[in-house]
Amino acid sequence: MGAFESILLTVITAATPLLLAAIGELVVERSGVLNLGVEGMMIVGAVMGFAGAQATGSPYLGAVFALVSGMGMALLFGFLTLHLVANQVATGLALTLLGLGLSGMIGEAFVGQPGIRLTGIEIPVLSDLPLVGRLLFGQDVLVYLSLALVAGVSYVLFRTRAGLIIRAVGDNHSSAHALGVSVLKVRYLAVLFGGACAGLAGGYLSLVYTPQWVEGMTAGRGWIALALVVFATWRPLRVLAGAYLFGAVGILQFHAQAHGVAIPSQFMSALPYVATIAVLVIISRNRILTRVNTPACLGRPFVPDR
Amino acid sequence: MRLELEKRPERSTLMALLSPVIAITLTLVTGAVLFAALGQNPAVALYMFFIDPLTASWSLQELVVKATPLILIGVGLAVCFLSNTWNIGAEGQFTAGALAGSMLPILLPGFESFLTLPLMLLMGIAGGMLWGGIPAFLKVRFGTNEILTSLMLVYISQLLLDWLVRGPWRDPEGFNFPESRVFSDAATLPALADGRMHVGAIFAVIAVLALSVVLLKTLKGFEIRVLGQAPRAGRFAGFSRNKIIVFAFLLSGGLAGLAGISEVSGSVNQLTPVISPGYGFTAIIVAFLGRLNPIGIFLSGFLLALSYLGGEAAQVTLGISDKTTRVFQGLLLFYVLACDTLILYRIRFARPGVSAKGA
Numbered sequence: 001m002g003a004f005e006s007i008l009l010t011v012i013t014a015a016t017p018l019l020l021a022a023i024g025e026l027v028v029e030r031s032g033v034l035n036l037g038v039e040g041m042m043i044v045g046a047v048m049g050f051a052g053a054q055a056t057g058s059p060y061l062g063a064v065f066a067l068v069s070g071m072g073m074a075l076l077f078g079f080l081t082l083h084l085v086a087n088q089v090a091t092g093l094a095l096t097l098l099g100l101g102l103s104g105m106i107g108e109a110f111v112g113q114p115g116i117r118l119t120g121i122e123i124p125v126l127s128d129l130p131l132v133g134r135l136l137f138g139q140d141v142l143v144y145l146s147l148a149l150v151a152g153v154s155y156v157l158f159r160t161r162a163g164l165i166i167r168a169v170g171d172n173h174s175s176a177h178a179l180g181v182s183v184l185k186v187r188y189l190a191v192l193f194g195g196a197c198a199g200l201a202g203g204y205l206s207l208v209y210t211p212q213w214v215e216g217m218t219a220g221r222g223w224i225a226l227a228l229v230v231f232a233t234w235r236p237l238r239v240l241a242g243a244y245l246f247g248a249v250g251i252l253q254f255h256a257q258a259h260g261v262a263i264p265s266q267f268m269s270a271l272p273y274v275a276t277i278a279v280l281v282i283i284s285r286n287r288i289l290t291r292v293n294t295p296a297c298l299g300r301p302f303v304p305d306r
Numbered sequence: 307m308r309l310e311l312e313k314r315p316e317r318s319t320l321m322a323l324l325s326p327v328i329a330i331t332l333t334l335v336t337g338a339v340l341f342a343a344l345g346q347n348p349a350v351a352l353y354m355f356f357i358d359p360l361t362a363s364w365s366l367q368e369l370v371v372k373a374t375p376l377i378l379i380g381v382g383l384a385v386c387f388l389s390n391t392w393n394i395g396a397e398g399q400f401t402a403g404a405l406a407g408s409m410l411p412i413l414l415p416g417f418e419s420f421l422t423l424p425l426m427l428l429m430g431i432a433g434g435m436l437w438g439g440i441p442a443f444l445k446v447r448f449g450t451n452e453i454l455t456s457l458m459l460v461y462i463s464q465l466l467l468d469w470l471v472r473g474p475w476r477d478p479e480g481f482n483f484p485e486s487r488v489f490s491d492a493a494t495l496p497a498l499a500d501g502r503m504h505v506g507a508i509f510a511v512i513a514v515l516a517l518s519v520v521l522l523k524t525l526k527g528f529e530i531r532v533l534g535q536a537p538r539a540g541r542f543a544g545f546s547r548n549k550i551i552v553f554a555f556l557l558s559g560g561l562a563g564l565a566g567i568s569e570v571s572g573s574v575n576q577l578t579p580v581i582s583p584g585y586g587f588t589a590i591i592v593a594f595l596g597r598l599n600p601i602g603i604f605l606s607g608f609l610l611a612l613s614y615l616g617g618e619a620a621q622v623t624l625g626i627s628d629k630t631t632r633v634f635q636g637l638l639l640f641y642v643l644a645c646d647t648l649i650l651y652r653i654r655f656a657r658p659g660v661s662a663k664g665a
Contacts, residue, residue, distance in 0.1 A: 036453065076640070080640065080643060080644055083309055083311075084311070084644050084647040085311065085647060085651070086643040086644060086646065086647060087643065087646075089392055089453065090387075090590075090594060090639075090643055091640075091643050093394060093590055093639070094591075094636060094639040094640045094643060095640075097587060097590075097591070097632070097635060097636040097639060098633065098636025098637060098639075098640060099636070100632060100636075101629060101630075101631070101632025101633040101634075101635065101636045102632075102633055102636070104627075104629040104632060105627055105629040105630060105632075105633055108627050108629060219461075220457070220458070220461050223454060223457050223458065226454060227454045227458075230451060230454070264469050264473060266465040266466070266468050266469035266472075267465075267469070269465055270461065270462050270465045270466075273458040273459075273461045273462050274458075274462065276454065276458050277444070277450075277454075277455050277458050277459075280444075280450045280451060280454060280455060281444055281448050281450050284444075284448045284449045284450040284451070285448045285449075287449060290449070303311055303313070303651075
């Protein structure tokens with residue numbers, strides 16, 4: 001395997017959790033809800049994914065555990081912000097704080113235990129092709145799922161009636177309500193979808209990226225995913241590009257170290273965070289681009305009047 | 307059964323006072339269930355968590371030590387949240403303040419005079435303001451989302467601290483431990499009594515009193531609240547949204563920086579790779595539980611400080627993980643936010659299909 005090929009492979013593994021979390025949050029925000037609890041849902045997904053794989057012996061069931069636990073967290077968020085119209089920013093923060101605490105408590109028994117890796121698929125002949133074999137036909141199912149999700153979300157949002165309803169609810173909830181759309185129902189579904197994606201993204205970390213449980217192992221990836229949605233100006237395909245860009249930035253440190261670059265490791269570790277700020281500045285400078293695409297009701301609570 | 311909200315004609319003052327109490331009660335009930343699920347006697351566990359730490363004088367002092375940074379940061383954040391500015395990077399501003407203030411005793415250990423401490427404190431405040439100023443500047447200049455930038459700066463400040471104590475600032479006589487040199491007496495905040503309590507507690511009291519006056523009695527306080535609750539009205543009144551963003555970030559950053567240098571100089575006495583058990587994030591809970599009111603924050607600061615102590619105590623005596631502290635804190639914020647709904651709304655349970663005034 002060539003050096004270039006191995007770099008590409010690591011970029012894919014680093015990008016996939018970001019992509020999963022960001023594509024979920026994109027749908028949530030398109031429906032007008034700002035869920036800042038991605039980091040919390042993700043870390044609970046990571047610990048539950050690990051726990052599920054340990055309990056059942058199957059990494060695939062582990063991924064299901066991760067997905068469901070992410071949805072559970074999202075349900076909590078949905079109840080507070082949609083039913084009780086609590087402040088979305090504050091509730092999202094609460095979800096992150098609770099998730100970090102819960103995962104630390106649940107995961108205490110797992111610290112230092114070897115995990116079960118969700119391995120790549122093997123297609124006879126195709127996976128063994130020179131150069132592109134491992135890259136295109138030897139990834140794990142979640143990589144393919146993440147790419148399928150981008151295509152699916154892109155199609156549903158912009159080509160179907162359901163997508164039109166989601167965007168209508170996000171852009172003008174009062175009009176959508178007047179047209180007979182159940183705003184809360186649409187938003188609940190979107191929030192749950194976001195939770196499932198974030199949970200799965202967390203599961204990817206503890207099942208594929210580094211198959212073990214380390215406290216706080218999401219290390220801000222949930223927040224970076226939130227930034228990616230802004231960076232992508234709420235467009236699925238741009239989320240894909242952004243996630244792979246950040247995946248590349250994230251793994252830079254390992255390759256730099258391997259090639260003996262004499263920069264303190266902390267500086268390399270800080271790179272994704274600095275890069276996040278940089279791209280946010282670049283994208284926010286273009287106010288028209290942001291304003292055109294931002295869901296107009298983003299973060300605004302909706303109380304149906306009767 | 308369906309849950310419906312009915313808007314109250316006006317804010318319920320009663321609920322505004324009651325909601326933190328209900329939230330705390332619900333947290334305790336949930337805690338009891340949690341402990342029972344962990345196989346503990348809930349009554350004993352809750353006693354160990356929330357009452358036992360209040361029974362010894364050393365732990366009361368420790369309570370003040372832990373409440374100090376929470377209150378200092380919390381009152382600053384209250385100004386941010388009241389003006390609808392979302393600074394969630396106080397943890398980073400705390401670290402930046404600690405780093406800036408520690409420059410003096412670490413780089414110039416020979417400089418011991420009556421000026422050492424005041425200079426350190428000023429540098430700590432400046433460091434926190436600088437770190438808080440970055441997201442404010444980016445927000446005002448480019449419209450960048452301040453939530454994300456202030457949070458990213460937390461990670462950056464922690465990595466900076468990690469690099470400094472393992473690299474350039476490592477104690478040359480420290481046997482290669484990742485620690486800075488220990489501060490000299492001239493660089494140590496004096497103790498208040500014979501124990502761990504230090505002068506930082508007085509800063510917290512002053513901050514609470516000063517901000518109570520600013521928020522309730524001055525035009526600035528009015529400006530903060532108007533821009534937070536009715537931005538359009540604020541604009542017509544000639545208040546500048548941008549100025550308030552910068553003000554809120556510099557104020558809360560400065561206070562977090564002061565908390566950081568006070569903690570390092572008064573309590574830890576050197577820099578280590580981890581200098582805070584998440585004070586900057588817990589202070590968000592303190593601010594909300596205290597209803598964004600300085601006096602309320604003073605009280606809630608002690609409650610959350612107690613949750614830290616209780617976690618340690620319960621770990622020692624009952625073998626319960628100290629991670630439960632974080633769970634309690636997270637739950638508490640959830641309940642506070644949920645109960646705050648009661649201030650503006652009445653909650654009704656309606657049968658499906660039947661609505662009071664028709665659909």
